[in-house]
Amino acid sequence: MDMPRNDVRPVELEVFSTPKHLEHASEQARARNYQDFLIVDVDSHHYENEHYHEVFQYIESPVIKSEAMQGAGRRTGILNSQVGYQNTGGRVHRQKFRDKDREKARAGGKHTDITLTLDWMDAMGVDYTCLFPTPMLFLGLHPQVEVETAMCRAYNAWLCDKILANEPRIVSMLYLPFNDPEAAYRTVKDFGDRKGCVGFMVTSPRYKPVHDNAYMKTYRLLEEMGKPISFHAAYSWEDRALQMTNRFISVHALGFMWFNMIHMTNWVVNGLPVRFPKLKVMWIESGLTWASSLMQRLDHSFMMRTSDAPLLKEKPSHYMQQMYYSTQPMEIPDDRSVMQATFKMINAETQLVWSSDYPHWDFDLPSTIYDLPFLEEKAKRNILGANAARLFGLGLKPVKKIP
Amino acid sequence: MAEWLVGKAAEIKDGDRKIVTAGRREIGVFHKDGAFYAYSNTCLHQGGPACEGMMINNVVDVIDRENLYQGQTYGDEVHFVCPWHGYEYDLKTGECIGDRKLKLRKYEIVTRGEDVYVVA
Numbered sequence: 001m002d003m004p005r006n007d008v009r010p011v012e013l014e015v016f017s018t019p020k021h022l023e024h025a026s027e028q029a030r031a032r033n034y035q036d037f038l039i040v041d042v043d044s045h046h047y048e049n050e051h052y053h054e055v056f057q058y059i060e061s062p063v064i065k066s067e068a069m070q071g072a073g074r075r076t077g078i079l080n081s082q083v084g085y086q087n088t089g090g091r092v093h094r095q096k097f098r099d100k101d102r103e104k105a106r107a108g109g110k111h112t113d114i115t116l117t118l119d120w121m122d123a124m125g126v127d128y129t130c131l132f133p134t135p136m137l138f139l140g141l142h143p144q145v146e147v148e149t150a151m152c153r154a155y156n157a158w159l160c161d162k163i164l165a166n167e168p169r170i171v172s173m174l175y176l177p178f179n180d181p182e183a184a185y186r187t188v189k190d191f192g193d194r195k196g197c198v199g200f201m202v203t204s205p206r207y208k209p210v211h212d213n214a215y216m217k218t219y220r221l222l223e224e225m226g227k228p229i230s231f232h233a234a235y236s237w238e239d240r241a242l243q244m245t246n247r248f249i250s251v252h253a254l255g256f257m258w259f260n261m262i263h264m265t266n267w268v269v270n271g272l273p274v275r276f277p278k279l280k281v282m283w284i285e286s287g288l289t290w291a292s293s294l295m296q297r298l299d300h301s302f303m304m305r306t307s308d309a310p311l312l313k314e315k316p317s318h319y320m321q322q323m324y325y326s327t328q329p330m331e332i333p334d335d336r337s338v339m340q341a342t343f344k345m346i347n348a349e350t351q352l353v354w355s356s357d358y359p360h361w362d363f364d365l366p367s368t369i370y371d372l373p374f375l376e377e378k379a380k381r382n383i384l385g386a387n388a389a390r391l392f393g394l395g396l397k398p399v400k401k402i403p
Numbered sequence: 404m405a406e407w408l409v410g411k412a413a414e415i416k417d418g419d420r421k422i423v424t425a426g427r428r429e430i431g432v433f434h435k436d437g438a439f440y441a442y443s444n445t446c447l448h449q450g451g452p453a454c455e456g457m458m459i460n461n462v463v464d465v466i467d468r469e470n471l472y473q474g475q476t477y478g479d480e481v482h483f484v485c486p487w488h489g490y491e492y493d494l495k496t497g498e499c500i501g502d503r504k505l506k507l508r509k510y511e512i513v514t515r516g517e518d519v520y521v522v523a
Contacts, residue, residue, distance in 0.1 A: 006407065006424040006425055006426065007422070007423070007424040008408070008409060008410060008421050008422070008423050008424075009421065009422050010419070010420075010421060010422075011421070011422060011431075011454070011455050013455075013456070013457070013486075021486070023452070024445065024450050024451055024452055025450075027450075028450060047493075088489040089459075090457060091456065091457050091459065091484040091486070091491070092486060092487070092488065092489050093456060093457060093486050303471065325446040361488065361489065363487075363488070364449070364489060365449050365450070367449065367450065368449065376464050
């Protein structure tokens, strides 16, 4: 019998390329006509540790620079790290097999991280992305404040010079060395006008309260410049409460909400939205349910304890509804009406901004928003791109090249 | 429904698998412990290549007769894992391990002589 046959291919895990890995994402992009509208990703990552030899050259202190250079590639070094088997025991294998991708990217004329980033952006149908570091997300827990500050300035300068200056589709909210309030202020002053800088980011795992008077001049400066401040979630398995958890699922599920819930509570209760009414604030990578839950919790307590938050003229949820929230890792409950209620509570149509978190293990595609049955087309396009374009000052014309 | 040639049975080693493009569908065909299985290569989560990731046995929490936790080990159930996010599927049934109500579409395998076909 003559049988029809299309194509048969083997599965070879070690033969890895990003466009091939994301082939199904490109199919989704073509099927949903992403080429017709703007998609902005407000939270993606690269592995800056692969370029520490370049970044360390930017460290201003000769002593810290020398210590960083001498420790590079050794068992211990000047930078802190965090326990966490994020690739699920090798089940999420793009980290393991991406070396060949990097080799290929090195052969091109652009910086490897520009090539690698544009590869996945085009494959997913993304026009612009806001790029963040990976290991440095834990730098706020470093015991030496001066090391956080030195690395922050070095990384920001390196990112501006090597990546942002050379690729208009990649922008960033630059790292704010929050454990040193004066250095945080200087960072905004020094880097605020650099090409591709669309705001500043605080890594959330740290033990500095956001309402400390020492930060007020930085908030004022950001407000004047029209640049958003964002809080990028991560976990700390060394946090006293989270030390009680014994699996990564637990520390991740709780940890990525935990620090942002504390910062948000301090932010609202201490009246920062009243003191800086035009300062744009974004909360990154905590999903969405924490925000709607905290709104209800704070509103409930506020009605009985207004004297604890006397600056507030409205309920806490009023101020939280004016902030921005990145989508990923977006909880999608079986009962979509629960999700619809969350969207309503955070004013999703204007305040929600899509994020992929690629290439991390729990990344989201644009279809997580585009396929939601309760959103109109306009709301989908706002969340996927227009809201972030307005916030970051980006053009609305799509520039991607979906393969 | 048509029969799509996967290849000669002898050329698909035990533990190996192939991805068959059958018209607009992608199907993962597995050969494991003497049996063939075929499932849709589209993950039920976000549409990733469900059949193209790691194959690994299930993880088991060992609980003794006194209900005390005694560590973890691997069980006998073989899973294949979507490489995008780690969604795991039971090789024998196509059930999603996190929610067994969810199943990948399963395709019939037929063998004619030395050749293996998937019916789709």
